[in-house]
Amino acid sequence: MRHELFYWPSIQGRGEFVRLALEEAGADYVDVAREGEGGMQTMLDLMENPALKRPPFAPPFLRAGRQIIAQTANILHYLGPRLGLAPDSETNRIWAHQLQLTVEDFVVDIHDTHHPVGSNLYYEDQRPEARRRAEFFREERAPELLNYFELVLQRNSGVGGHMVGRSLSYVDLSMFQIVTGLRYAFPKLMSRLEPDIPGLIALHDRAAKRPNLAAYLASERRLPFSEEGIFRHYPELDGA
Amino acid sequence: MRHELFYWPSIQGRGEFVRLALEEAGADYVDVAREGEGGMQTMLDLMENPALKRPPFAPPFLRAGRQIIAQTANILHYLGPRLGLAPDSETNRIWAHQLQLTVEDFVVDIHDTHHPVGSNLYYEDQRPEARRRAEFFREERAPELLNYFELVLQRNSGVGGHMVGRSLSYVDLSMFQIVTGLRYAFPKLMSRLEPDIPGLIALHDRAAKRPNLAAYLASERRLPFSEEGIFRHYPELDGA
Structure with missing residues (x-):
C-alpha cells in the first residue's frame, strides 16, 4: 500500500522521525505537502474537512487507505511492524x-x-x-x-x-x-x-x-536543519 | 491478574489518568508507593535496579506479571482492552x-x-x-x-x-x-x-x-488537587 505522509514541507520537525522509517524501509510513500504547488493546500484542506470523523489535531499524520493516523509515536507504532522496523511480539x-x-x-x-x-x-x-x-x-x-x-x-x-x-x-x-x-x-x-x-x-x-539511509541523507528529500525546526543552533543557548 | 501501579504517592499527577481507569473498571490493583512505610522506597529501588533490562525513565509505570510498562498513554493503551475501557478493533x-x-x-x-x-x-x-x-x-x-x-x-x-x-x-x-x-x-x-x-x-x-468513579472520588484514595501537582491554582495565572 502506498502511504501518504502529511507534514510541514519546509522543516524536518517531528515528521522526520516518520520519514526516516519510511526511507530506511524503502517504502512506497508520498510526502504530500511537498508534492507540487497544491500539496500544502491539500494537507490544510484535509485537516479542516468537516466530513472527517476523526480529524488529526496537528501534523504529522499518515493516510493509509481510509485510516488517518496522527501523533508521531503512534504513527511509528502503526508503521513499524508493516515496515519491518518493529519487534515481533x-x-x-x-x-x-x-x-x-x-x-x-x-x-x-x-x-x-x-x-x-x-x-x-x-x-x-x-x-x-x-x-x-x-x-x-x-x-x-x-x-x-x-x-x-x-x-x-x-x-x-x-x-x-x-x-x-x-x-x-x-x-x-x-x-x-x-x-x-x-x-x-x-x-x-x-x-x-x-x-x-x-x-x-x-x-x-x-x-x-546503511545504504537506504545514506542515500536518503544525501538526497534533496532530506531537508537541512534550520532555525525553523526543532533542532536550532543558537550559540547563546549552547553554553560557555 | 493483580496490577501494581507505581507513582508518586502525594499527587494526582500523570498517574491519576491510570488510577481513574483502574478504579472505574473495579480492577484489582495496588498503588505501591502509597502502601505503608516502605512503598515509596520499593518504587525507587525498582527504578534503580541494575538487573532491570527495561528500566522506565520515570513514573508512572505499571507492573503486570513480568512486564513493566511506562508512559501514561502507553499504560492506558495496554490496560484499556484488559479493563474493558478500549474499543474492540x-x-x-x-x-x-x-x-x-x-x-x-x-x-x-x-x-x-x-x-x-x-x-x-x-x-x-x-x-x-x-x-x-x-x-x-x-x-x-x-x-x-x-x-x-x-x-x-x-x-x-x-x-x-x-x-x-x-x-x-x-x-x-x-x-x-x-x-x-x-x-x-x-x-x-x-x-x-x-x-x-x-x-x-x-x-x-x-x-x-458513574458508581465506581463516584465512590473513588469520594474516597481517600482520590488525592486532593494541590500546588504540588499538574493542575495548580495560582490566581495570577488565571487572567483578569
Missing part, C-alpha cells in the same frame, strides 16, 4: 513504543529550549526565558535523557547492538536523529556529553552508513 | 491512543504554565516566565485543545455520547480529569470557555455519576 512492541514516547518527551524539551513561552512567538521575543530553559536542558534534561538511552542500549545489547531486540527498529532511527540534531543545535554540549554515550554514538554512525 | 484502538497522546500534549501545556523554565525550580523562581506562558495557554492552547476535543466528541456521537465509539473508554475518563483539573486551576478561564464545550461538560458530569 506485542510485549516488545510496547517496549519500543515506550522508548519512542520518551523520545517525544525529549523532543518537547529540545523544542522548548528556544520556545519556552509559546510557539506563537518568535524566538527573538522569548530570549531571556530561552536562556534559562536552555541551561536547565544542558545541565539536567539532556544528560539525563541521553544517559537513560545509553543505559537502555547497553542493557539490551552492549555498544554494538540495537535499542530493542537484535535487529534494527524505528527506535534506532530515532536515536540517530536525536544525536544528529543535537550535534547541530548544541555542538558544545554534545562534545562534552558524547564521551558518556559511546553506544549511542556508535549506533548513530552505523545507521548513517 | 485495532483501528479504533489506535484512534483512542491518538486522542490520549493529544491529552498528554495538553498535560505538558498545563504543567508548563507554572514551570516554563524547568521542573527543577520552584514556581516562585519562574513567576515572570510563568505569567507569559500562562497567557499563551489561556489565549491559544487551552481553547484550541478544548475545542478540538469537543469537535471530536460532536462528530462521534453528539453531546450525549462518548469520545470513541458507543461505550465508555479511558479517553472519556481522561476528558473528565482534564475538565475537573482545569476547573480547579483556571476557574476564570473555564467559566469563559465552558459555553463552547457543552459536550465535554456533559460528558464530565455523566462520568462523575
Whole structure:
C-alpha cells in the first residue's frame, strides 16, 4: 500500500522521525505537502474537512487507505511492524513504543529550549526565558535523557547492538536523529556529553552508513536543519 | 491478574489518568508507593535496579506479571482492552491512543504554565516566565485543545455520547480529569470557555455519576488537587 505522509514541507520537525522509517524501509510513500504547488493546500484542506470523523489535531499524520493516523509515536507504532522496523511480539512492541514516547518527551524539551513561552512567538521575543530553559536542558534534561538511552542500549545489547531486540527498529532511527540534531543545535554540549554515550554514538554512525539511509541523507528529500525546526543552533543557548 | 501501579504517592499527577481507569473498571490493583512505610522506597529501588533490562525513565509505570510498562498513554493503551475501557478493533484502538497522546500534549501545556523554565525550580523562581506562558495557554492552547476535543466528541456521537465509539473508554475518563483539573486551576478561564464545550461538560458530569468513579472520588484514595501537582491554582495565572 502506498502511504501518504502529511507534514510541514519546509522543516524536518517531528515528521522526520516518520520519514526516516519510511526511507530506511524503502517504502512506497508520498510526502504530500511537498508534492507540487497544491500539496500544502491539500494537507490544510484535509485537516479542516468537516466530513472527517476523526480529524488529526496537528501534523504529522499518515493516510493509509481510509485510516488517518496522527501523533508521531503512534504513527511509528502503526508503521513499524508493516515496515519491518518493529519487534515481533506485542510485549516488545510496547517496549519500543515506550522508548519512542520518551523520545517525544525529549523532543518537547529540545523544542522548548528556544520556545519556552509559546510557539506563537518568535524566538527573538522569548530570549531571556530561552536562556534559562536552555541551561536547565544542558545541565539536567539532556544528560539525563541521553544517559537513560545509553543505559537502555547497553542493557539490551552492549555498544554494538540495537535499542530493542537484535535487529534494527524505528527506535534506532530515532536515536540517530536525536544525536544528529543535537550535534547541530548544541555542538558544545554534545562534545562534552558524547564521551558518556559511546553506544549511542556508535549506533548513530552505523545507521548513517546503511545504504537506504545514506542515500536518503544525501538526497534533496532530506531537508537541512534550520532555525525553523526543532533542532536550532543558537550559540547563546549552547553554553560557555 | 493483580496490577501494581507505581507513582508518586502525594499527587494526582500523570498517574491519576491510570488510577481513574483502574478504579472505574473495579480492577484489582495496588498503588505501591502509597502502601505503608516502605512503598515509596520499593518504587525507587525498582527504578534503580541494575538487573532491570527495561528500566522506565520515570513514573508512572505499571507492573503486570513480568512486564513493566511506562508512559501514561502507553499504560492506558495496554490496560484499556484488559479493563474493558478500549474499543474492540485495532483501528479504533489506535484512534483512542491518538486522542490520549493529544491529552498528554495538553498535560505538558498545563504543567508548563507554572514551570516554563524547568521542573527543577520552584514556581516562585519562574513567576515572570510563568505569567507569559500562562497567557499563551489561556489565549491559544487551552481553547484550541478544548475545542478540538469537543469537535471530536460532536462528530462521534453528539453531546450525549462518548469520545470513541458507543461505550465508555479511558479517553472519556481522561476528558473528565482534564475538565475537573482545569476547573480547579483556571476557574476564570473555564467559566469563559465552558459555553463552547457543552459536550465535554456533559460528558464530565455523566462520568462523575458513574458508581465506581463516584465512590473513588469520594474516597481517600482520590488525592486532593494541590500546588504540588499538574493542575495548580495560582490566581495570577488565571487572567483578569
